[in-house]
Amino acid sequence: MAFGAFATSAPVVESAPRRRSRVALLLLLPGIAYLALFFLVPLVSLILTSFQEKTPGTDIGVYSYAFNLENYAFIFSTYGEHMLRSVFYAVVATVLALLFSYPLAYFIGVTLRRFPLLQALALTLVIAPFFISFLLRTLAWKQILSDEGPVISTLKGLSLLGSDAHFTGTAGAVIFGLAYNFIPFMTLPIYTSLEKLDLRYVEAGGDLYASPARTFFSVTLPLSAPGVISGTLLTFIPISGDYVNASNAFLGSSETAMVGNVIESQFFTSQNYPVAAALSIVLMAAILLLVSIYVRKSGTEDLV
Amino acid sequence: MAEGFAEAGADLELVGITKRFPGFTAIEELNLTIPAGSFFALLGPSGCGKTTTLRLVAGLEDPTAGRILIGGKDVTQTKSYQRPVNTVFQSYALFPHMTVLENVAFGLKRRRIADPLGKAHEALRLVELDHVAQRKPTQLSGGQQQRVALARAVVNRPALLLLDEPLGALDLKLRRQMQIELKDIQQDVGLTFLHVTHDQEEAMTMADTVAVMNKGQIEQMGAPEELYELPKTAFVANFLGQSNLFTGKVTSTGKDSFVVDVAGTKIEVPRERAQRHAGEVTIGVRPEKLMLHTVAPKAASGTNVIGPGRVSDVSFSGVSTQYTVSVPGLGEVIVFAQNMVFGPVVNTGAQVWLTWTVDHGFGLADDPAEAPRFEPDTDTKSIAVQKREKLEEELEEA
Numbered sequence: 001m002a003f004g005a006f007a008t009s010a011p012v013v014e015s016a017p018r019r020r021s022r023v024a025l026l027l028l029l030p031g032i033a034y035l036a037l038f039f040l041v042p043l044v045s046l047i048l049t050s051f052q053e054k055t056p057g058t059d060i061g062v063y064s065y066a067f068n069l070e071n072y073a074f075i076f077s078t079y080g081e082h083m084l085r086s087v088f089y090a091v092v093a094t095v096l097a098l099l100f101s102y103p104l105a106y107f108i109g110v111t112l113r114r115f116p117l118l119q120a121l122a123l124t125l126v127i128a129p130f131f132i133s134f135l136l137r138t139l140a141w142k143q144i145l146s147d148e149g150p151v152i153s154t155l156k157g158l159s160l161l162g163s164d165a166h167f168t169g170t171a172g173a174v175i176f177g178l179a180y181n182f183i184p185f186m187t188l189p190i191y192t193s194l195e196k197l198d199l200r201y202v203e204a205g206g207d208l209y210a211s212p213a214r215t216f217f218s219v220t221l222p223l224s225a226p227g228v229i230s231g232t233l234l235t236f237i238p239i240s241g242d243y244v245n246a247s248n249a250f251l252g253s254s255e256t257a258m259v260g261n262v263i264e265s266q267f268f269t270s271q272n273y274p275v276a277a278a279l280s281i282v283l284m285a286a287i288l289l290l291v292s293i294y295v296r297k298s299g300t301e302d303l304v
Numbered sequence: 305m306a307e308g309f310a311e312a313g314a315d316l317e318l319v320g321i322t323k324r325f326p327g328f329t330a331i332e333e334l335n336l337t338i339p340a341g342s343f344f345a346l347l348g349p350s351g352c353g354k355t356t357t358l359r360l361v362a363g364l365e366d367p368t369a370g371r372i373l374i375g376g377k378d379v380t381q382t383k384s385y386q387r388p389v390n391t392v393f394q395s396y397a398l399f400p401h402m403t404v405l406e407n408v409a410f411g412l413k414r415r416r417i418a419d420p421l422g423k424a425h426e427a428l429r430l431v432e433l434d435h436v437a438q439r440k441p442t443q444l445s446g447g448q449q450q451r452v453a454l455a456r457a458v459v460n461r462p463a464l465l466l467l468d469e470p471l472g473a474l475d476l477k478l479r480r481q482m483q484i485e486l487k488d489i490q491q492d493v494g495l496t497f498l499h500v501t502h503d504q505e506e507a508m509t510m511a512d513t514v515a516v517m518n519k520g521q522i523e524q525m526g527a528p529e530e531l532y533e534l535p536k537t538a539f540v541a542n543f544l545g546q547s548n549l550f551t552g553k554v555t556s557t558g559k560d561s562f563v564v565d566v567a568g569t570k571i572e573v574p575r576e577r578a579q580r581h582a583g584e585v586t587i588g589v590r591p592e593k594l595m596l597h598t599v600a601p602k603a604a605s606g607t608n609v610i611g612p613g614r615v616s617d618v619s620f621s622g623v624s625t626q627y628t629v630s631v632p633g634l635g636e637v638i639v640f641a642q643n644m645v646f647g648p649v650v651n652t653g654a655q656v657w658l659t660w661t662v663d664h665g666f667g668l669a670d671d672p673a674e675a676p677r678f679e680p681d682t683d684t685k686s687i688a689v690q691k692r693e694k695l696e697e698e699l700e701e702a
Contacts, residue, residue, distance in 0.1 A: 204391075204397035205399075206363070206383065206385045207385070207389070207391045208411035209415050210385055210410070211385055222401045223401060
């Protein structure tokens with residue numbers, strides 16, 4: 001379902017001999033064991049934690065197992081705003097990253113096709129930021145975009161911004177940071193799709209009276225949809241849970257806190273593990289729901 | 305310009321078209337007029353510039369110099385989507401994310417023609433594929449895809465339909481069927497067809513005018529019979545069917561014909577069927593015009609006699625037998641003989657004489673010094689063509 005976008009629709013071989021399926025099972029065993037140990041067990045533990053209640057008469061941070069739905073009631077009444085904000089930021093940042101990445105990926109994958117060396121160089125440049133920790137890069141942006149930084153002071157100097165204007169700590173700065181940090185994750189899958197794009201389809205579009213814009217929307221974009229879908233998922237999912245960009249220490253402020261920031265503070269500051277766990281579960285469920293609707297709607301199954 | 309259906313085919317005129325790619329010239333000063341309603345075949349080996357010509361007409365390439373006129377209008381500066389032209393691509397280029405029906409209706413929708421789906425169904429019925437309208441192109445066989453590509457182009461009723469080796473992937477039977485269908489469609493709708501192919505038989509059976517292209521230029525153009533019976537260059541003589549070519553000096557010139565001395569053998573050629581009448585000339589005769597004799601024929605006026613020679617190869621192909629005869633001084637001569645009796649008439653090693661009516665000979669325009677000696681063997685020729693294709697691909701990639 002949700003991850004169908006990554007899989008190519010390979011024909012299912014029904015009549016494979018029995019023995020082979022046993023070998024396949026054996027080969028799958030390490031993977032299954034890994035998932036059970038490092039995904040399933042923590043997930044169950046997380047779910048159980050989310051129902052815990054405070055042990056009476058103990059210090060902060062001591063909880064006992066129970067079936068306590070109050071944690072969920074509490075987060076929906078208290079942190080609903082943060083959840084909506086997270087989804088909103090994630091959608092806007094994903095769209096921004098897409099708008100920036102698609103032309104870039106097209107340029108690298110199609111325009112530079114005849115120059116393999118330049119193409120390789122451009123791809124390296126897309127990946128290059130990964131060589132520096134994203135914490136450092138985000139901090140650098142904080143410096144650049146700060147009130148005394150070169151951007152804001154120049155804009156102020158040109159009277160394009162009022163003297164009391166500031167950018168860091170606002171929603172705009174957080175969304176900017178999120179989009180910036182995830183652009184490579186958007187660009188690479190789209191590049192992979194566009195790099196394989198057979199330009200003869202584009203020519204056929206022109207031959208059949210479609211203007212370049214029409215050809216783009218009817219031919220190029222649908223044919224690169226697998227890359228766009230992979231890219232948006234790889235961007236949207238981590239952005240929804242991000243807690244770095246929106247935090248006080250980086251590009252955000254208390255007004256821009258996302259679910260990730262709440263989980264962090266509940267866990268580390270308040271030591272309210274059940275609430276943090278419940279928030280994680282809700283965030284995960286929300287992402288799964290949104291992503292499966294998105295993948296269903298975009299109908300990737302039919303794509304080649 | 306690209307609005308509505310074309311009422312009829314349009315003239316296509318190429319004026320001084322030159323196309324240069326980095327490193328090589330694909331087309332040099334090409335002038336060509338294709339009258340409205342004709343079925344015109346551009347025939348040539350791979351890399352002769354025929355596909356480039358087609359792409360120029362379709363608007364997929366811009367000429368380096370020259371003008372392209374469709375129906376009298378200069379379209380050189382217009383983009384492909386603005387031209388009243390549709391192409392059946394060699395690779396079909398069917399959109400993989402659309403159904404067959406959506407593919408066929410694509411052009412109609414872009415031009416906002418009423419009832420695109422109805423017309424698309426109609427076009428699919430024409431190619432007998434309406435029952436697969438809802439499938440994706442990848443679910444069809446190569447032949448079916450080709451027919452969909454044809455329907456997708458024809459449904460738009462373009463003034464000019466371009467066909468880029470459209471029948472290449474079909475088996476013989478389907479190929480014949482499609483050839484007839486194409487011809488029918490062309491006659492029904494009166495469109496102008498420009499057909500690019502390297503298959504001489506296809507070009508000759510389908511087109512009313514064939515232009516043989518070589519190295520970016522048209523070597524000879526005319527009706528298929530005319531091209532076949534009276535080739536003017538060694539390239540045409542060998543690319544279109546096979547020919548026996550001889551080179552020698554003109555020794556005497558009569559009123560209607562002249563005599564060429566080829567290594568001691570006198571061969572008479574009609575004046576009006578020859579391009580050069582003096583000095584060193586290359587002359588030729590088609591293999592099926594030759595007669596085999598097992599006894600020395602009497603010299604008669606109006607007949608050329610060569611021989612004796614030895615049969616070096618006999619290859620039986622059902623309808624006819626191809627004999628290769630080694631004649632001293634003349635080299636290998638090919639003879640096609642219809643199988644009027646059961647099996648070959650003579651066997652390898654037999655001594656034979658060859659005769660043909662003087663009227664069947666032809667003289668070429670090539671400078672004999674440059675005229676290449678063609679290996680008549682089609683297999684080696686196709687190998688050479690493939691090699692050339694490969695080299696060009698590498699050139700393109702580089």
